[in-house]
Amino acid sequence: MAEALLQVQDLYKWYPIKGGLLGRTNGFVKAVDGATLSAEKGETLGVVGESGCGKTTLGRTALRLTQPTKGQILFDGQDITSLKGRKLKPLRRRMQIVFQDPYASLDPRQTVRSALTEPMRIHGLAKGRAEAERKALDLISKVGLNPDHLARYPHEFSGGQRQRIAVARALAVSPDFIVLDEPTSSLDVSVQSQILSLLKALQKDLDLTYMFISHNLAVVRQVCNRIAVMYLGRVVEMAETESLFRSPKHPYTKALLASVPIPDPKKRTELAVLEGDVPSPVNIPPGCRFRPRCEFATGRCAEVSPPMKEVRPGQRIECLYDIDFATRKKTEL
Amino acid sequence: MKLYEYVLRRLALLVFVLLALAALIFYITRGLLPPAYALTQYVTPRMTSAERLILAQNLGVATSSCPSYAAFATSAKGCIVPLWGQFFGWLKTVLSGNWGYTVLPGYVAGTETTWNVFWVRFPYTAELAIGGTILTIAIAIPLGIVSATHANKAPDHASRVVAISGYSIPQFWFGYILQVVFVLYVALNGRGLLPVGGPLPTSCAICFANPGSVVTRTGFPVIDAILSGNFPYFWDSIVGLILPTVTLALTTIGALTRILRSSMVDALHQDYILLARSKGLRDRVVVYRHALRNALLPAITIAGLILAFLLGGVVVIEYVFDFPGVGQAAVLASTSFDLNFLELYVLVTAVIIVLTNLVVDVLYAKLDPRIRY
Amino acid sequence: MTSQASVQRGSDHEVVLEVKGLKVSFHTYLGEVKALDGVDFEVKRGEVLGLVGESGCGKTVTALAIGGLLSDNAKVEAGQILLEGKDLLKETKDELRQTRLREVSFVFQDPMTFINPVLSVGSQIAEILESDKGFQAELVEYRIAELARAESKAGLTPAEVEEKRSLEGLKDKKLSKRSLRRLAKLRTLDYMRTVRLPDPERVYNMYPFELSGGMRQRVMIAMALVRRPKVLLADEITTALDVTVQAQVLRLLADLRGKIDASVVLITHDLGVVSEICDRVVVMYAGNVVEIADVEELFANPMHPYTQGLLASIPRPDVFTKEIKSISGSVPNLISPPSGCRFHPRCPKRFERCPLVKPPLIEVEPGHRVACLLYGG
Amino acid sequence: MESKAGAEEAPKSGAMADLRYSLHLMSRNKLVLAGSVLAAGTILVALLAHVIVPASATVDDRAIRICWNNSLINWHIPSINVCPRPLPLGTDAYGRNLLLMIILAVPLDLSIALEIVASAVVIGLVFGSIAGYAGGIVDEAILRVTDIFFAVPGILLAIVLMTVLGRTIPNLTLAVLITWWPLYVRLIRSQVLSEKERPYVEALRAMGAGRFRILFRHVVPNSIYPLIVQSTLDIGSVILTVSTLVFLGFAPSNIATGQTPELGSLTSQGSQYIFSAPWLIIFPGLTILIISLGFNLLGDGLRDVFDPRLRR
Secondary structure (H helix, E strand, O other): OOOEEEEEEEEEEEEEEEEOOOOEEEEEEEEEEEEEEEEEOOOEEEEEOOOOOOHHHHHHHHOOOOOOOEEEEEEOOEEOOOOOHHHHHHHHHHEEEEOOOOOOOOOOOOOHHHHHHHHHHHHOOOOHHHHHHHHHHHHHHHOOOOHHHHHOOHHHOOHHHHHHHHHHHHHOOOOOEEEEEOOOOOOOHHHHHHHHHHHHHHHHHHOOEEEEEEOOHHHHHHHOOEEEEEEOOEEEEEEEHHHHHHOOOOHHHHHHHHOOOOOOHHHOOOOOOOOOOOOOOOOOOOOOOOHHHOOOOOHHHHHOOOOEEEEEOOEEEEOOEEEEOOOOEEEEO | OOHHHHHHHHHHHHHHHHHHHHHHHHHHHHHOOOHHHHHOOOOOOOOOHHHHHHHHHHOOOEOOOOOOHHHHHOOOOOOEOOHHHHHHHHHHHHHOOOOOEOOOOOOOOOOOEHHHHHHHHHHHHHHHHHHHHHHHHHHHHHHHHHHHHOOOOHHHHHHHHHHHHHHHOOHHHHHHHHHHHHHHHOEEOOEEOOOOOOOOOOOOOOOOOOOOOOOOOOOOHHHHHHHHOOHHHHHHHHHHHHHHHHHHHHHHHHHHHHHHHHHHHHHHOOHHHHHHHHOOOOHHHHHHHHHHHHHHHHHHHOHHHHHHHHHHHHHHHHHHHOOOOHHHHHHHHHHOOOHHHHHHHHHHHHHHHHHHHHHHHHHHHHHOOOOOO | OOOOOOOOOOOOOOEEEEEEEEEEEEEEOOEEEEEEEEEEEEEEOOOEEEEEOOOOOOHHHHHHHHHOOOOOOEEEEEEEEEEOOEEHHHOOHHHHHHHHHHOEEEEOOOHHHHOOOOOOHHHHHHHHHHOOOHHHHHHHHHHHHHHHHHHHHHOOOHHHHHHHHHHHHHOOOOOOHHHHHHHHHHHHHHHHHHOOOOOHHHHHOOOHHHOOHHHHHHHHHHHHHOOOOOEEEEEOOOOOOOHHHHHHHHHHHHHHOOOOOOEEEEEEOOHHHHHHHOOEEEEEEOOEEEEEEEHHHHHHOOOOHHHHHHHHHOOOOOOOOOOOOOOOOOOOOOOOOOOOOOOHHHOOOOOOOOOOOOOOOEEEEOOEEEOOHHHOO | OHHHHHHHOOOOOHHHHHHHHHHHHHHHOHHHHHHHHHHHHHHHHHHHHHHHOOHHHHOOOHHHOOOEEOOOOOOOOOOOOEOOOOEOOOEOOOOOEHHHHHHHHHHHHHHHHHHHHHHHHHHHHHHHHHHHHHOHHHHHHHHHHHHHHHOOOHHHHHHHHHHHHOOOHHHHHHHHHHHHHHHHHHHHHHHHHHHHOOHHHHHHHHHOOOHHHHHHHHHHHHOHHHHHHHHHHHHHHHHHHHHHHHHOOOOOHHHHOOOOOOHHHHHHHHHHHOOOOOHHHHHHHHHHHHHHHHHHHHHHHHHHHHOHHHHO
């Protein structure tokens, strides 16, 4: 097994809901509620799930953009769970993030040149203007834009170009690890594939590790080596991409995959419909959190919170049973 | 959180704000002046030095160990209670309703209390402010709606000019202009059409100038006239309010119109308006049911600010129109150094504004289902 | 639902809505945005037509033009929009409003911003029925029919018998405001059930923020269906939804098509959704229709280079593609659109004539039309 | 909406284009144009006042006090004094040329207003950005302090202050400033709050940028437009407030009586002669109206020009 660059152990991120007479805490939004996963050096780890499943919070907490409530985050062997202030700065150089909305993630009053050189200034990575300029030129060509784009402002670019700038800015500090938070979901399909190809190429050239957060299973299938499926703040299944898509083991993964329409009318089948909505992360059902929507749920599911277990080499699920979906036969794990 | 809990919390905050404001006002009117000033409105001319010392001690300004009034008056060491201690003494005194004797011109020294003077004058101001509020709402809301529904067309430009001119006009000047106009140029049989001074006009073409028999029960001229069944007096009180309220409302009409216009324009560009139109609803329904409900929300939140505008405006209006309310007295109080009157005025105004804001916030919560306390 | 039975797809080729040579431009500070440059397509009775393309291709503008809902700075330069033969572009403002009320209804994307936040969702459905006298007779008949159905099934309570009798007396008379409200609410509740909103009585009085995205989308669909339109324009209705909820809504649409007599125009950029429920597809690019075909035909045999590129660039959930293909360049700016074929700057198969001639939409195979010079024109 | 997207794709070239677009929006709006002309005119008059008006103009000439000699306006007042020589706006109670007195008053009012607004902006920037960015207890404390000032009409608080501090011009400036700064704290705070939630701020944090860099290099500059709008509008409002206070007598006696010209005091001086010499009131007040209107029109127009919702 390859070396893990990022390890997230039993991570919790609860946001308090304030209210009441004295502003006391009435409850928590349990955005991340005991998630465990790891990203190995050089791989692309996909994190998928529906809105509100905590995938974005997980990404941000892993980068220490927020303070986790509980749990442990190891980056390259170092425990970074409770680093604060200045101690985080060296970490910021090694970890970066690319956001969903490239326009909003760029300061509208900053030229591309300034956006690219600012991180270098912050971390003292370029000696003098000339070197910064040279590095900026290098970056801009790396992401497929022209040198004369450096003098422009974000609003002068198309969506795809803006995302290229955001990627270039992330690369400005030569990081090892980049969280890609829905990097293509605000883009058009024909442009989406350009960005995906760019990200793949950059990973190869610069030996990057990606955490690719997405709700789009089709995209995830094309770019990720391994995938973590999240549901209500927990990773419910983790597996190599191909085994996950060929034979998902968690009933949620199974339902999720079956509800994606396939762009081929010949393969038109009745979409499997998972009834109900995703429950709110405030009132998480006890026991297995997927139980209320699960067609295989038993009495035990309400009582026991299933631990993560390996069903097959490299494929782990948080479910009490190993279910054969064809025969609906359950084997206790 | 329940609504009553929210109200309780807001009331606690309100008490805090009023206390802090009291401290600020106390600091300005007492802390910045020599301690002997504190006695000004409590002494009577015939008081002896010994009595004055006792008074100073009772008011919590002089220490109990202070040997003589002379020592107190010269701020001798150990004679003066520290400022924060004075504050509590002051608070105790004024909260019991003891605001001393008025030193306003027109009153014999040491005969009439500040408290009485304030409350006799207050109803006049209240009528003026209420009239101003009604006029503001009655004009500003339709104007704002017309402006927004005809955004960037002639009616919008016209209403923009009216609104901006409204809050660019010096109120004191406009008051005089109205007087000039209604005395010199708009007159019937040599008498100005509308009364230009005081709540009870004596020379105007359309008023009766007949105070008649009115029993003062509430202190509010209009209400007392109704209670006494004296129609001429009622009519005169109303007519007397016209010019002052128009002048008063001028500034606030502009402010409210502009805010309503912008929130309405904003609402009209929202997606839910497109949906409402796509449903084939009539324009009237789209504008009033769908847009206005949403647009009113930001507009009513500034009600507190508007009220502060109005209550500040009365000072000028009453001065210009020789209107016997508290605002006119404030200017007099400043020249005659009646600090207690000003303190009382500030605190009463603050209570009104803060309570209004509370009511507005509760109303907001009622109108906007998204807000849950 | 209605007495008219479902119309089977494809069995009837009657055209309900026809858009002919529609040209729309927007006046902006930067210049004239030529948003639609001659859009032609037709909607057949009972079909689900997919209108696909990337952002800025003019899908939404087309839909808004059909409903007469374009913003003030828009101008229809040319064309016809024929709804059962009558030209909607020639209608007055009020006639258009009536058309939206009775014949063409909309469902928009992201219902969070589209449903009025301060009004209860039920009232926002019922207000449609209350807003027009035209619905009165229909509401009464509808209720009588409902009572009659209940009578034949399980019999009526005495109160219901009384209600039916009084309604029959009311048939041609003006309803009181109260009974109009009541009937509108009953019909609303019925349609809320149709779109499978759970516990309609409770949801009726709820506010949009209290509902999940899927429920809000159902509310919007109920709003569109309650007046029994001839055409339902659904603009990106699944875009803001999670996949599992999207699947629910698609399932609902599939189930509804047997029950409603409306033709559906499904505007989307998601080819997966198109292949899932559409009968025919119109592909748009930069304000032009570039290809129209039956859904199987289009996916099996895309003719226009843009359609080919688009199909190649969508990542598929069912297979792993080693190399992700894409169309080079980006969507053109429509203030100064490319001359001739608007796709030519990005087209891998362009030749000399492409920048010179605007390709007409020609039928290459029966039912399969393409606007590309490779196929003539 | 797609129509908007279409507009967005248009070619632009940097900050200059942004500025050009702003100017275009401004020039298209006639009211803004009028406002800019008035505001610029006011500033010009203020700068040149002491050049235009000879020092001798302030000397009293009791012989020609309160007279009118401008055939364009007939006041229809029976016993009006006719000046021996033509004077465009007649003379005041000290027999001085009223037009020149008004011109002389403009720089005083404008400089007081500018001082107040500039100080309020600085205080607002400091405390508003601290409150907005720090949040928590600091924010709460600053907010509660501003609450106190929002509970009193500004003019009333200014009167109390002037009563105690004494009637001088610095005290007048201070009194108005004290009632004005909380507005800016609130404005900047809410701007900073909404700005700091924008994803680019999180991107900057992820990049390792420090709090001060984020706040002063990015967040504050991005919050500047509403500040420009508000301060332009406030120049108009502050001139009104200042002249009102002077009118009510809250200024040193030489100013309050109109001896040293100020717009409010000139009006106040005329109030005694309201029915016999209305020009004494009309023209100084009209000047206040025009100046205030200029800045208000400009500010109101700038709000439209800078409004991101309308710029899309």
